[in-house]
Amino acid sequence: MNRRPWALGAVVALxxxxxxxxxxxLAIASFNSSRSLSRISGFSLxxxxxxxxxxxxxxSLQLTLQLALSSxxxxxxxxxxxxxxxxxxxxxxxxxxxxxxxxxVVPEVVLGVAMLGFFVKLAGVPLGFGALLFAHVxxxxxxxxxxxxxxxxxxxxxxxxAAADLGASPFVAFRTVTLPLVAPAVVAGAAFAFLxxxxxxxxxxxxxxxxxxxxxxxxxxxxxKRGISPEIVALSTLMVAATALLLIIGVVFxxxxxxxxxxxxxxxx
Amino acid sequence: xRPVLRRWLKANALLAxxxxxxxxxxxAPLVVVVEFSFATRNTGVARAVLPWTAQAYLxxxxxxxxxxxxxxxxxxxxxxxxxLVLGFPLAWFIARHGGxxxxxxxxxxxxxxWSSYLARIYAWKALLDGEGLVNTVLGWxxxxxxxxxxxxxxxxxxxxxxxxxxxxxxxLYVACERFDVRxxxxxHDLGHGRVSTFFRVVLPGVMSGVLAGSLLVxxxxxxxxxxxxxxxxxxxxxxxxxxxxQFRGGNNWPLGSAMAVLLLVLVVVVLVLRGRRGEDxx
Numbered sequence: 137m138n139r140r141p142w143a144l145g146a147v148v149a150l151x152x153x154x155x156x157x158x159x160x161x162l163a164i165a166s167f168n169s170s171r172s173l174s175r176i177s178g179f180s181l182x183x184x185x186x187x188x189x190x191x192x193x194x195x196s197l198q199l200t201l202q203l204a205l206s207s208x209x210x211x212x213x214x215x216x217x218x219x220x221x222x223x224x225x226x227x228x229x230x231x232x233x234x235x236x237x238x239x240x241v242v243p244e245v246v247l248g249v250a251m252l253g254f255f256v257k258l259a260g261v262p263l264g265f266g267a268l269l270f271a272h273v274x275x276x277x278x279x280x281x282x283x284x285x286x287x288x289x290x291x292x293x294x295x296x297x298a299a300a301d302l303g304a305s306p307f308v309a310f311r312t313v314t315l316p317l318v319a320p321a322v323v324a325g326a327a328f329a330f331l332x333x334x335x336x337x338x339x340x341x342x343x344x345x346x347x348x349x350x351x352x353x354x355x356x357x358x359x360x361k362r363g364i365s366p367e368i369v370a371l372s373t374l375m376v377a378a379t380a381l382l383l384i385i386g387v388v389f390x391x392x393x394x395x396x397x398x399x400x401x402x403x404x405x
Numbered sequence: 406x407r408p409v410l411r412r413w414l415k416a417n418a419l420l421a422x423x424x425x426x427x428x429x430x431x432x433a434p435l436v437v438v439v440e441f442s443f444a445t446r447n448t449g450v451a452r453a454v455l456p457w458t459a460q461a462y463l464x465x466x467x468x469x470x471x472x473x474x475x476x477x478x479x480x481x482x483x484x485x486x487x488x489l490v491l492g493f494p495l496a497w498f499i500a501r502h503g504g505x506x507x508x509x510x511x512x513x514x515x516x517x518x519w520s521s522y523l524a525r526i527y528a529w530k531a532l533l534d535g536e537g538l539v540n541t542v543l544g545w546x547x548x549x550x551x552x553x554x555x556x557x558x559x560x561x562x563x564x565x566x567x568x569x570x571x572x573x574x575x576x577l578y579v580a581c582e583r584f585d586v587r588x589x590x591x592x593h594d595l596g597h598g599r600v601s602t603f604f605r606v607v608l609p610g611v612m613s614g615v616l617a618g619s620l621l622v623x624x625x626x627x628x629x630x631x632x633x634x635x636x637x638x639x640x641x642x643x644x645x646x647x648x649x650x651q652f653r654g655g656n657n658w659p660l661g662s663a664m665a666v667l668l669l670v671l672v673v674v675v676l677v678l679r680g681r682r683g684e685d686x687x
Contacts, residue, residue, distance in 0.1 A: 141502055147494040152513070154491070158528035158567070159517045161538065165531065173531035174538075214422040221419030226412050232420055234676065235427060240621055241672050242435075243628020245645045246665040249652045250434035253441055253662070274430040277423055286579065335522050337631060342652065355523050356631075364527040372520035379519040383512050 159376055166370040173369065183366040190367055193351070197371075200334060200351040203265065207272035208330040214273075215280030215329075216322055219288050222281070239278040244338040247275060252342040264345030271343055272333040279332060280325035287321030435669065441662035461663035470647070477644040480558070481627035484565040488573035488622050489615065491566065496577035496614070501586065514574055522568070526635050529564050530555060533636070561637040565626050572625075573618035580614025616679050624672050644668065 161173075169178035187193060218236070222229060239247070251271045255261045261270070295317070299309040337352040344353050355368050417424075443457045499510045517525070532538050535553035543549045554560050588610060592602040608615070630645030644664065651661025 144498050148498045151491050151495045155517050158525050162528045174534050174536055217419045218423040221416045226416045241624050243625050243668055245628045245648050246668050249665055250438040253437045254434035270430045369524055372524040376520045380516050387509050
């Protein structure tokens, strides 16, 4: 297995091409001078200019961000607790695993209509921000638990025992030993939860109320009438660019810190 | 207190908030769907009323819906297979040859998904249509197709595969990372060829990841209706789009609910078939 896996590398390159082709195309089309996504007719910044001026997009973007942040915070906190709860075997753990796998496996359309029926039936919950938040946490939680749990279960218990032997109280041991070890997974889980909420179309489309349209639902409604607007293409391009930039900064920072502390260049997560 | 009991209490205390949240906002809604599926159709506000009846199930199982079931299962099955074929080399490469760039490579798999889901589908729409890039490039070698590749089964499977690939790659990656490569060397030493080693050593070794990934792709893909609608057109209606129509138009909530319950049955079947294998990955 010491040979360089050229053939495998070539396949992987093709898969990455598949993953990035539409994104690259979106980026190119966002600078197109015409509305068309398939024909590039010239360079222009007009879609970015219109994006900045569009208050409807801005309003729903604001709502979507608030929703995604709230959902990410709640699901990360209770999901991380749950991941720790599942750390050691106990009677009934299998049942919890099945419950937690449901949101991952049940199709979105089923979750969406179920929640619509539930909220409509319970007159106390009007459609809108509250209903959206309840639903988004419900489908993001499991992803947080899966991500954090994989880190928690791979953690060496002896590290915490050593801390206790050296006189650390349970709280101090948790704060100085356990938390730094799981922190990357918690951050990854939070990012996952944020993304799931931020980009959700199907479930949200059943639960938006008057004046509480999230951005993906707004885009979907608009797109089904006259195709996707170039402003949204510009916004998507900005989001991917921002994410890529954040990740690059994160990786560079992590390797800089690793080199500085002299520990092995082991990147987090 | 006995240690087992104490451990049980501690675990359940930590799990309680999650349990309460999922109990109210996941389990209760699913129970409501089952209830709706046995209700009578009503065009009023409640859209599903008493008395109980199995009429919705009889309608849902009508032969007229058979082609839609078949198409949906075909799309979901082909998507799962394609995700496996594309995802396995990727996961194996990152886990085994990624070295210190592993995290960066995994992140690179996820970056495209920070753009809007709808924008990505529309990007495929633009790439696949008659004057799109794919058709143009294929035209150079004479493989282009009149009118492009939109509104074909292939376009739908491609779009679904694109959307669900990360859900296959992540569990596969975990399984590949845990797999002991020395087993491959041992297999070669014992005289097995590459193909035989792959099917008899590697594949069983990463089976938990294959099962977990397929679970995350198969049923959700069967329920997706946005991708088939945008890339396949109205003719390609799927199970998910029929459910969506019953609810969004306010047409027939009991029928939509009965179909949702049928998808839930599929979920249960797949979960039972998987059993305990791969539980550690998911």
